[in-house]
Amino acid sequence: MKILLIGEYSNVHATLAKGLRALGHEVTIISDGDGWKNYPRDIDVSRQNGKIGGLLLLTKLYSLLPKMKGYDVVQLINPMFFELKAEKLFWFYKWIRRHNHKVFLGGFGMDWYWVNTCTKDKPLRYSDFNFGNQLRKAPEAIRYQQDWLDTPKGELNRWIAEDCDGIVTGLYEYWVCYHPAFPSKTTYIPYPIILPQSSSLKGDYDSKVRLFIGINKDRSAYKGTDIMLKAVEDIQQKYPEKMEMVKAESVPFAEYQKMMEGSDAILDQLYSYTPSMNALLAMSKGIICIGGGEPENYEIIHETELRPIINVEPNYESVFLALEELVLHPERIPQLKKQSIDYVQKHHDYIKVAQEYLDFWTR
Numbered sequence: 001m002k003i004l005l006i007g008e009y010s011n012v013h014a015t016l017a018k019g020l021r022a023l024g025h026e027v028t029i030i031s032d033g034d035g036w037k038n039y040p041r042d043i044d045v046s047r048q049n050g051k052i053g054g055l056l057l058l059t060k061l062y063s064l065l066p067k068m069k070g071y072d073v074v075q076l077i078n079p080m081f082f083e084l085k086a087e088k089l090f091w092f093y094k095w096i097r098r099h100n101h102k103v104f105l106g107g108f109g110m111d112w113y114w115v116n117t118c119t120k121d122k123p124l125r126y127s128d129f130n131f132g133n134q135l136r137k138a139p140e141a142i143r144y145q146q147d148w149l150d151t152p153k154g155e156l157n158r159w160i161a162e163d164c165d166g167i168v169t170g171l172y173e174y175w176v177c178y179h180p181a182f183p184s185k186t187t188y189i190p191y192p193i194i195l196p197q198s199s200s201l202k203g204d205y206d207s208k209v210r211l212f213i214g215i216n217k218d219r220s221a222y223k224g225t226d227i228m229l230k231a232v233e234d235i236q237q238k239y240p241e242k243m244e245m246v247k248a249e250s251v252p253f254a255e256y257q258k259m260m261e262g263s264d265a266i267l268d269q270l271y272s273y274t275p276s277m278n279a280l281l282a283m284s285k286g287i288i289c290i291g292g293g294e295p296e297n298y299e300i301i302h303e304t305e306l307r308p309i310i311n312v313e314p315n316y317e318s319v320f321l322a323l324e325e326l327v328l329h330p331e332r333i334p335q336l337k338k339q340s341i342d343y344v345q346k347h348h349d350y351i352k353v354a355q356e357y358l359d360f361w362t363r
Contacts, residue, residue, distance in 0.1 A: 001358070003027045004068060004100070007077030008034040008041065009108045010277035011253065012170065015192040019354025030068070032083060038252045043067065047083040057083060061092065069099035073361045075168070077106045079157040086152035093160055102361065105160050107169035107178045107186070112157035115148040117177040124173060126314045128222060128271050140222035166360060171274040172300045187360050188300055191277050192353035193344050195284045209243045209327050211235075212263035212287065214278060217250050224270025224314060228290075231319040232267065235327060242327045263287050264333055265326060271314050273297050280348055283308065283340035288333065290322055301347050308339035 003020055005013040008031035017027040032046040033039045043064065047057045061082060068074075074096055082089060097103050107113065118129035125132065129141050148154045161167060161178070167186045169175040175188040211232055213225065220226045232245050248259045260266065260281075265288040268279040272292030279289040293309025310326065312318040326332065 001025045001072040001361075002070065004071040004074045005029045005031075005077070006068075006074065006096075007031050007081040007106075008039050009077050009106075010034065010037070011039045011281075012106070012108060012191055012277060013075075013077060014039045014041065015194060015350050016354060016357065018194065019192055019350035020357070022351055023354055023358065025358075028067070028071075030064070031077070036250065036252060037256075038254075045082060054084065058088065065095065068096055071100045073102050073104065074100045075104045075106060076160070076164075077108060079105065079111055079160050080153060086156040089156055090159070093156075093163075097163065102165040103163075104166045104168060104361065105164045107167055107174040108171075109174075110144060110148070112148045112154035113161070113177040113181065114174060115144055116154070119145055119149070123176050124273065126271055127173065131314065138221050140219060144222075168357070168360065171272070171276070172294075172296050173273050175300065189356045189360065190301060190348045190353055191280055192350035193277075193280045193284050193348040194350050195341070195345055208241070209265070209330055209333070210246060210263045211243055211265050211267065211323070212246045212248070212260050212282070213267045214256060214260075215247060215249045225267075227314075227316050228267040228270055228319050231316055231323055234320060235323045238324075239327050243323075257281070260285070260287065264337075265290050265310070267291060267319070270312065270319070275309060279309075280344055284344040284348070286337040286341050288326075288336045288340055290319070290326075303343070303347065306339050306343045306346070308336055308343045310336070 003025055005017055005027065008014065013029055013031065017029050020027045029041040030043040030045055031041040033041055045057065045060060047053045080086065080089065082092065115129065118124060118127040119135065122130045122133060129136055161182060167178050167182055169178055169186060169188050170191050178186045213229055213232060215225050215229065236243055236245055246259055246263060248256050266279060266282040268289060268291040269276050270291065273294040274292050274297045275283065275289050279291055283289050288310060290310045290312060293311035310322050312322050
């Protein structure tokens, strides 16, 4: 098959492309590398700042149109698949739809279905936008609501979702938001991960427990990283002889991976039910995820035995107690590390995931 992947979130498309190529398919990635994270792509469509940046990108995209046609499958990472206003993306979507065989939409992150469902229907006990029936008051959550609800972005998302051939969701949370509206064409496929050649398994834990936390300065409060960081700092102050912290703050992906190496656990996404790409990457290296591991996460992948994730509730006390338990009982670490690797190998191997995509696209 000839496949075009447009856009990038957290290395999903770049990793998926490697799996598809390993299975013998021709794949092209057009993206901006997810901004400063700088993930690999075949054709770069990064945007410079300001109106001139928009005009330059628009000109470049028009020149790239011949490279965006004639594919068996096109998958968009998000309804906002280029860094342009939604009003302009209507035209590009129509052009892509007209000049290719099948077009699929990714439910991988911020979009109207995620914002609207969590704000109004609230099917999740907690999310980026709600705690039970209460809406979050975080400025960033409010900004996203203003950005997507009753706006051209939201209209674009709903229009593409109605029109496209299928919708792939990458987390349980996103599946919950799309499946009720499109039960016949929405699926859940785990994120793809390339397992490393080596992992950070070791035999004893007489030394300090090494905790890793990645911080995106622009989204710290929204993702709950601020709360997690405070809990780590307080544990470090309480047990300085038992743990150490490594903090990566808005660094490119390659540097992020290097800083993660040798850690025992990673703290990631306080308000998530499910481990994200960063957490899964860490788990593949034998690093324990402290974050989203709710029962629904295991149910959607039919996992009944492995429980590698230290699940926390979305509050400081839950994170603090989970960290304290891990630091005071390091004998738990070897089994959780092994289970983390087994979990990723079983459910997220990039070749296996690529085949799941092919099966869905052709079905």
